[in-house]
Amino acid sequence: MPDPTLPPSDRSVADALSSAETGATLEPDQAEVLLAARGLGPGEPLDRLLRLASAVRDAGLAAAGRPGVVTYSRKVFVPLTTLCRDRCHYCTFVDTPLQLARAGRAPFMTEDEVLALTRDGAALECKEALFTLGDRPEARWPEAQQWLDAHGFGSTLAYVRHLAVRVREETGMLPHLNPGVMTADELADLRPVAASMGMMLETTSRDLFERRGAAHYGSPDKDPAVRLQVLEDAGAAAVPFTTGVLLGIGETPADRVESLLAVVDVARRHGHVREAIVQNFRAKPRTAMRGEPDLALQEYAAALAVARLLLGADVRVQAPPNLSDPAELALLLRAGVDDWGGVSPLTPDHVNPERPWPHLDDLARWSAECGFELRERLALQPEHALDAQRWLDPAVRPAVSALAGPDGLAVQGRRPVGLAPRRPAA
Ligand SMILES: O=c1nc2n(C[C@H](O)[C@H](O)[C@H](O)CO)c3cc(O)ccc3cc-2c(=O)[nH]1
Ligand SMILES: C[C@H]1O[C@@H](n2cnc3c(N)ncnc32)[C@H](O)[C@@H]1O
Numbered sequence: 001m002p003d004p005t006l007p008p009s010d011r012s013v014a015d016a017l018s019s020a021e022t023g024a025t026l027e028p029d030q031a032e033v034l035l036a037a038r039g040l041g042p043g044e045p046l047d048r049l050l051r052l053a054s055a056v057r058d059a060g061l062a063a064a065g066r067p068g069v070v071t072y073s074r075k076v077f078v079p080l081t082t083l084c085r086d087r088c089h090y091c092t093f094v095d096t097p098l099q100l101a102r103a104g105r106a107p108f109m110t111e112d113e114v115l116a117l118t119r120d121g122a123a124l125e126c127k128e129a130l131f132t133l134g135d136r137p138e139a140r141w142p143e144a145q146q147w148l149d150a151h152g153f154g155s156t157l158a159y160v161r162h163l164a165v166r167v168r169e170e171t172g173m174l175p176h177l178n179p180g181v182m183t184a185d186e187l188a189d190l191r192p193v194a195a196s197m198g199m200m201l202e203t204t205s206r207d208l209f210e211r212r213g214a215a216h217y218g219s220p221d222k223d224p225a226v227r228l229q230v231l232e233d234a235g236a237a238a239v240p241f242t243t244g245v246l247l248g249i250g251e252t253p254a255d256r257v258e259s260l261l262a263v264v265d266v267a268r269r270h271g272h273v274r275e276a277i278v279q280n281f282r283a284k285p286r287t288a289m290r291g292e293p294d295l296a297l298q299e300y301a302a303a304l305a306v307a308r309l310l311l312g313a314d315v316r317v318q319a320p321p322n323l324s325d326p327a328e329l330a331l332l333l334r335a336g337v338d339d340w341g342g343v344s345p346l347t348p349d350h351v352n353p354e355r356p357w358p359h360l361d362d363l364a365r366w367s368a369e370c371g372f373e374l375r376e377r378l379a380l381q382p383e384h385a386l387d388a389q390r391w392l393d394p395a396v397r398p399a400v401s402a403l404a405g406p407d408g409l410a411v412q413g414r415r416p417v418g419l420a421p422r423r424p425a426a
């Protein structure tokens, strides 16, 4: 019996590669072995793995009618509230009410702030309004509940809904909602106001949730069973959905494969997940995990490539371009990436504020140097945009069709426009 605590031997990596190179479906234990592939020289194990991943990605893009295209979404990041009922050990996004009070900040952005920010974004041709926020802060912080009460909202998600309507109507931008865990009823309630939604699975590891001191200990919304249910409910509700894994937070190679296979499974059954984020942990000061190492580059590349092989050709694999150094992006493309996710010319990445987004001109140039054309997509994947009947509520269809070209991607250079102001009642 091989010792499971030791990394796979060179021989088992070579065997798994040889099997994958025949085109055979990757078994979970082979996928786990391939996560250990290293060496980028021609013919070395990681080089061979990346070639396989590139080939699958290229076949998918060709089948989708856009060979050699890597996409991004031009977006504005709306951090509606940094209060959260969870306490993920890697997160620097969250504040406590005391921290907010000391900084002179309110618990939530006001409606005027959100509208001003998204109008500025629309003027810069941003087409996605990404609402990313703390999970259900009112369940932990009376300050959040009081603010919502004072402004006439029953819950954080009711406020999100109200703002998504206003942003779409007044700016023409497409809301993408990333508010953490949602129930089936909440998903149904939000579907008519959003072009798409998302929630990172992060990991299926129960250990990271249950073990004192682990990354998700004390964060009820990071229970893997709860998160898998959200993915399931979003699929049943036909919500175009972004999910993915966060790597380097203490999970094992087996956890990585299990997490990816969970995404594959729900995506195959419902078709709602057409982009999967493979995000690398970045240690941040003032967090519990500040002393942990960032995910090593070759380890990340191997995980991206395995994700590509497991997800297949029809799901875009997304890597945030600001979480790697510019010189490393070529490697991510070699590993099968075909989407850079949301990039903003206006707002910082509030989750990783120390890592600015690249300028879009630079991202286009770096992509071109690797043989890829950078194209703008909308907040949902083209296949969802083109099948609006199935994937979009009638209320959001006009906003999507106003911004989509015949290929379902964004019409580059088009500025979203809001509806004409309603005439006051006579
Ligand atoms: O700028 C960011 N955008 C994040 N996004 C947005 C993403 O990069 C894209 O803008 C959208 O997926 C576009 O559809 C997320 C979206 C999700 O649905 C779930 C998680 C994330 C996480 C981030 C993030 O950490 N930083
Ligand atoms: C919005 C998403 O950002 C990711 N996220 C949160 N904190 C970090 C970090 N330190 N490094 C990388 N990704 C992070 C999580 O996956 C979350 O779901």
Ligand code: SF4
Residues within 6 Å of the ligand: 084, 085, 086, 087, 088, 091, 092, 093, 094, 133, 134, 135, 180, 219, 221
């Ligand atoms: S990652 Fe999300 S859920 Fe976790 S503490 Fe940060 S804001 Fe809250």
